[in-house]
Amino acid sequence: MDFLNIHGIHHTYFTKTSSTTALSDVSLEIKEGEFISFLGPSGCGKTTLLSIIAGLLTPTAGEVTLEGNKIEAAGENIGYMLQQDYLFPWKTIEENILLGLKIGDKLDTQKKSYALNLLKEMGLQGVESQYPKQLSGGMRQRVALVRTLATEPKLLLLDEPFSALDYQTKLKLEDLVSETLKSFGKTAILVTHDIGEAIAMSDRVYLFSPSPGKLHKTFDIPKEIREQTPFNARNHEFYPEIFQTVWKELESLEANKH
Amino acid sequence: MKPTNIEELHQRYLSSLKREKKWVRFYQLIIFLVFFIGWEICSRLQWVDPLIFSSPSKVWNLFLIKIQDGTLFIDLGYTLSETVFGFILGTVLGTLLAAILWWSPFLSKVFDPYLVVLNSMPKVALGPILIVAMGPSFTSIVAMGAIISIIITTIVVYTSFREVDPNYVKVLQTFGATRIQIFKEAILPSSFPVIISTLKVNVGLSWVGVIVGEFLVASKGLGYMIIYGFQVFNFTLVMLSLLVIAVFATIMYQLVELLEKKLIKNGS
Numbered sequence: 001m002d003f004l005n006i007h008g009i010h011h012t013y014f015t016k017t018s019s020t021t022a023l024s025d026v027s028l029e030i031k032e033g034e035f036i037s038f039l040g041p042s043g044c045g046k047t048t049l050l051s052i053i054a055g056l057l058t059p060t061a062g063e064v065t066l067e068g069n070k071i072e073a074a075g076e077n078i079g080y081m082l083q084q085d086y087l088f089p090w091k092t093i094e095e096n097i098l099l100g101l102k103i104g105d106k107l108d109t110q111k112k113s114y115a116l117n118l119l120k121e122m123g124l125q126g127v128e129s130q131y132p133k134q135l136s137g138g139m140r141q142r143v144a145l146v147r148t149l150a151t152e153p154k155l156l157l158l159d160e161p162f163s164a165l166d167y168q169t170k171l172k173l174e175d176l177v178s179e180t181l182k183s184f185g186k187t188a189i190l191v192t193h194d195i196g197e198a199i200a201m202s203d204r205v206y207l208f209s210p211s212p213g214k215l216h217k218t219f220d221i222p223k224e225i226r227e228q229t230p231f232n233a234r235n236h237e238f239y240p241e242i243f244q245t246v247w248k249e250l251e252s253l254e255a256n257k258h
Numbered sequence: 259m260k261p262t263n264i265e266e267l268h269q270r271y272l273s274s275l276k277r278e279k280k281w282v283r284f285y286q287l288i289i290f291l292v293f294f295i296g297w298e299i300c301s302r303l304q305w306v307d308p309l310i311f312s313s314p315s316k317v318w319n320l321f322l323i324k325i326q327d328g329t330l331f332i333d334l335g336y337t338l339s340e341t342v343f344g345f346i347l348g349t350v351l352g353t354l355l356a357a358i359l360w361w362s363p364f365l366s367k368v369f370d371p372y373l374v375v376l377n378s379m380p381k382v383a384l385g386p387i388l389i390v391a392m393g394p395s396f397t398s399i400v401a402m403g404a405i406i407s408i409i410i411t412t413i414v415v416y417t418s419f420r421e422v423d424p425n426y427v428k429v430l431q432t433f434g435a436t437r438i439q440i441f442k443e444a445i446l447p448s449s450f451p452v453i454i455s456t457l458k459v460n461v462g463l464s465w466v467g468v469i470v471g472e473f474l475v476a477s478k479g480l481g482y483m484i485i486y487g488f489q490v491f492n493f494t495l496v497m498l499s500l501l502v503i504a505v506f507a508t509i510m511y512q513l514v515e516l517l518e519k520k521l522i523k524n525g526s
Contacts, residue, residue, distance in 0.1 A: 040269060054432055056428070056431055056432065073434065074431050074432050074433070074434045075433075075434040076433075076434060078432065079432070080428075080429075080432035082425055082428065082429065084425070086423075086425045086426055086428075086429050088426065088443070088444070088447070088448075090447050090448070090522070099430075099433065099443070100433040102432060103433040103434065103435045103439055103443070104434060141419075155362070208461065
């Protein structure tokens with residue numbers, strides 16, 4: 001049995017004047033511990049699919065199962081990281097990272113020390129009593145990662161979490177996230193429109209085509225690249241070739257549109 | 259080239275700040291003195307009718323008399339407690355109403371036209387009805403102080419509830435938060451700045467409600483002092499009441515600002 005099973009997902013948004021189909025017949029399976037990327041141009045329903053997996057959105061048709069259980073509501077099994085950190089500015093860093101535990105009424109000394117320890121591992125010692133405003137963008141996104149991991153989710157959903165950062169910070173954070181997730185053996189899905197990021201970080205890349213969002217092609221990343229950190233993967237000899245292949249596919253999607 | 263006298267420049271900058279502050283205080287004092295001295299002189303020289311405009315020295319003498327016989331404290335006590343109660347009631351009920359509207363989008367759609375009507379209506383016009391319904395008492399005046407601010411508080415606070423960045427709500431939803439938790443953790447705290455600024459407006463509004471209420475009930479309080487002084491043509495009494503109101507309304511406003519500093523923490 002697969003860890004995460006996405007079966008026949010179809011989603012349509014309704015407005016007063018129109019109905020827009022965002023996703024059409026998407027099915028895929030993910031094994032435990034895999035790192036997956038959803039790649040595609042804007043409007044291909046990547047974020048919609050992520051919201052459905054997170055249980056924030058009920059699909060018009062189809063179902064998602066995690067370890068055989070149907071996902072119907074958001075909860076502790078799934079961690080979600082947004083494009084920006086969205087740390088609560090009126091809470092201290094400590095209050096921010098313990099937020100998920102507090103919401104789930106799971107806050108005890110053991111979980112608290114686990115969260116604070118994570119913060120330390122991310123190189124953020126001594127910021128507990130500071131406010132988000134006092135931290136840099138990269139630090140804040142690391143805090144957001146700690147907040148997501150503090151509830152020990154089985155599945156991590158990353159919705160373009162590096163897109164608002166400057167390039168250098170982004171590369172460093174990619175390595176950190178990749179390492180952290182690997183060391184915890186977490187399963188993760190990354191939504192991105194950055195081809196390089198998708199190749200460097202993932203075990204497998206799903207390419208989506210837009211309007212309506214459909215699964216267009218799947219790319220398996222070779223073992224040689226998977227074993228590297230995202231930063232080193234970009235320098236691997238196989239990297240340019242894969243990049244070109246994915247690039248051409250994306251281009252052909254663009255061409256079809258016109 | 260790095261300038262060598264950074265320390266000195268910094269000192270110069272600081273002393274220029276200090277100097278500016280001194281001048282601001284100086285001119286504030288000048289305005290204060292010019293107003294009261296000018297008022298006194300105009301009144302003494304009969305440039306304005308001293309019967310109508312009184313004079314600072316007369317107001318001060320009356321102030322001392324009313325402190326000695328204790329009547330000022332009684333009137334002030336009444337008005338102040340009515341205003342504080344009206345202010346708190348108006349703000350709390352208004353925020354509560356806003357919370358209910360946020361809770362149920364359906365209700366908010368239903369109530370929308372009624373809120374618009376109630377907001378555009380001049381609330382002090384309800385005064386006579388309140389007094390007849392609740393009796394010419396403390397309660398009806400507190401009700402005046404509250405009713406004048408309640409609807410506008412509801413509208414402003416509800417708008418700010420709705421404008422909270424949906425991504426904060428999304429963060430909480432991914433943790434499986436209930437609607438109450440979302441309200442408590444994201445909606446309410448991120449609306450604190452707006453609630454505080456409505457508090458500031460409500461301080462003024464409550465005073466209006468209470469003073470008008472006391473005009474109508476006309477038995478005690480600073481508002482009564484004004485209407486009584488007007489009726490017996492004792493404008494020294496009216497002026498005294500006005501100055502006392504000005505002082506205490508300012509104090510209430512300052513207290514709200516103090517609350518603002520306590521409530522809004524973000525490390526700045």
